Amino acid sequence: MPPERFLIRQDKLLSLIREAEVDALLVTGVSNVRYLTGFSGDSSALLIGPSVRVLISDSRYQTQIVEECPGLEADIRTQKTKPHDQLAAVIAKARPGKLAIESHILTVHELGKVKEAIEKTDAGKTIEIKPLAETVEKLRQIKDDEEVAETRLAIRIAERAFVAMKATLTGELTERQVAHELEHTMRRLGADRSAFEPIVAVGDRSALPHYRSGDRRIGESTFLLVDWGAALPSGYRSDLTRVLATDTVPGQLQELHGVVLKAQLAGIAAIHPGAKLKDVDSAARRVIEEAGYGDFFGHGLGHGIGLHIHEEPRMNSVAEGELQPGNIVTVEPGIYLPDFGGVRIEDDVLVTSDGHEVLSSLPKDLE
């Protein structure tokens, strides 16, 4: 990606920094640093404000920073300097009167170390530290064209792997083997890894929304739920769910599937810029409630995806805020009947300037 993209993001962040009435933000979240600079390593920080932009890293990453972040000032630590002393020295040199830290990422212990190190510098007494949560994350909600393209690719790879998996599915395979096959195929198609540990849940296990794939064999029931996605080398992700019938399924499962599908389509139809997050949730939830299954849909309708698998915005019954163009969200209603089974159908949807585009395209029928 060209540096301009990162300069635009950095400039947008400066507006938020000014709004928060601080002079600089110490960005320590790995994905936030990556989003703002293109640097794909870890253990590094970005000090950014109207009068300072420095990437703070160590000698392991010197070459990588030159390649990935042309034009960005970098402070490189050698083995002899302690990380907190390096941070403090860079901060002391910039002398922000008010310094914000990412309070949702920095641990209590790390903040103590940083404060201690800053107090030992000659600028120590003049710097006030302010906690600030979820600031870069506000920007990350709105995807630019390249981020949308990467997400499309992550979806395409996940879908192709799913088709390949279905084509070779046998009753002897265990849930875990199917999960591993999915990841293996996604990697062959260019993914870096699974976007999260895939859920492959046979029969009644599908009623557990956070089940981990286990040793149950596909042939032990007549259906399975698969929740999977791809993460690309760039960090962008997809997140999809389908229920597959491997034999004639119980009539009630077919009924659940019909209700969930109708709910999902109602949720998707409610997506447009300016739609309230809770209204999109309730558009889908209402369908499930009217069918009498309201008590069995115990999670929110969906969430943003991007460099992380769960990002803002989150669509649930208590969410505040509205959808904006550039959001990419999952739409994933479900009904879970304990000891019987569950159905969830999940697609990834882009909020466009005048409505929405469903980015994923796998068939949704039980088959």
Next chain:
Amino acid sequence: MPPERFLIRQDKLLSLIREAEVDALLVTGVSNVRYLTGFSGDSSALLIGPSVRVLISDSRYQTQIVEECPGLEADIRTQKTKPHDQLAAVIAKARPGKLAIESHILTVHELGKVKEAIEKTDAGKTIEIKPLAETVEKLRQIKDDEEVAETRLAIRIAERAFVAMKATLTGELTERQVAHELEHTMRRLGADRSAFEPIVAVGDRSALPHYRSGDRRIGESTFLLVDWGAALPSGYRSDLTRVLATDTVPGQLQELHGVVLKAQLAGIAAIHPGAKLKDVDSAARRVIEEAGYGDFFGHGLGHGIGLHIHEEPRMNSVAEGELQPGNIVTVEPGIYLPDFGGVRIEDDVLVTSDGHEVLSSLPKDLE
């Protein structure tokens, strides 16, 4: 694992809690909760002290907790309660005068939320919160018999996968493909996943200690460095490194290999209970310095492995403390010549009651 194992760990922790002069510790680290209770889910906490032991979780995990933690009291949250209010209610009920939190794990933001919620309870004013870092981690350094057995298995699986990879290595494969093959094979052999992203570094890329496997093909050089390991479903891990010659290698690489091997054997020989961490490091480092490559070994000699890939104890030139029976550490000296290549040789070593046992057994010659 039987509950007795966890009760023993919990009792050892109580001694540390008393030493820290607090009435309870709120354990929020996922691996720490798992180590103390056997619970393998996330988003949960353990409140533990002389007069309280409660696992704090939510309804998704209700069944799993009953299966994994028989006999352990659990407080289960439903969708209607906010996580911080649940934590506060459990803490208020136990009324610890002094409550320690894991300051190296809890974020500044989370601590603020927890404090706020506690202050709203009727016990709010009576509870003093104290930061405490790396307490359960002290116990995790010393592996019990079952942990040693799991680590042996993680090593065995990694070694078998390496042998299989070597047997099928071709010049056309990329670094990334080799890394994925290793993980795929380890999974077939019973691993849950790679213990970390494997490093497969062809030619001069081996001089970058934190290189990520890329698109370079094996045939583009005459040697490659592989740093890989397995993570089991139980969470325990292995961590190994070998350099493979795929053709006739430069004489200097052979020389580096000889020096590193000698350094590694010297480091291993220095391992026994009571050995100072920095002395083990210097036993290996001296060999590299005497060969004139001291400036090209820029990291510590090794680290503990367990539920995390990097644990205490760490062996480097500034480490304080001594080895203890039950430590499992990597021994991994390296020499890295920029633009030429690097050699690192890494094995996993158990500190026994009277010396050490090298748990890994792959040949170390360049081949």
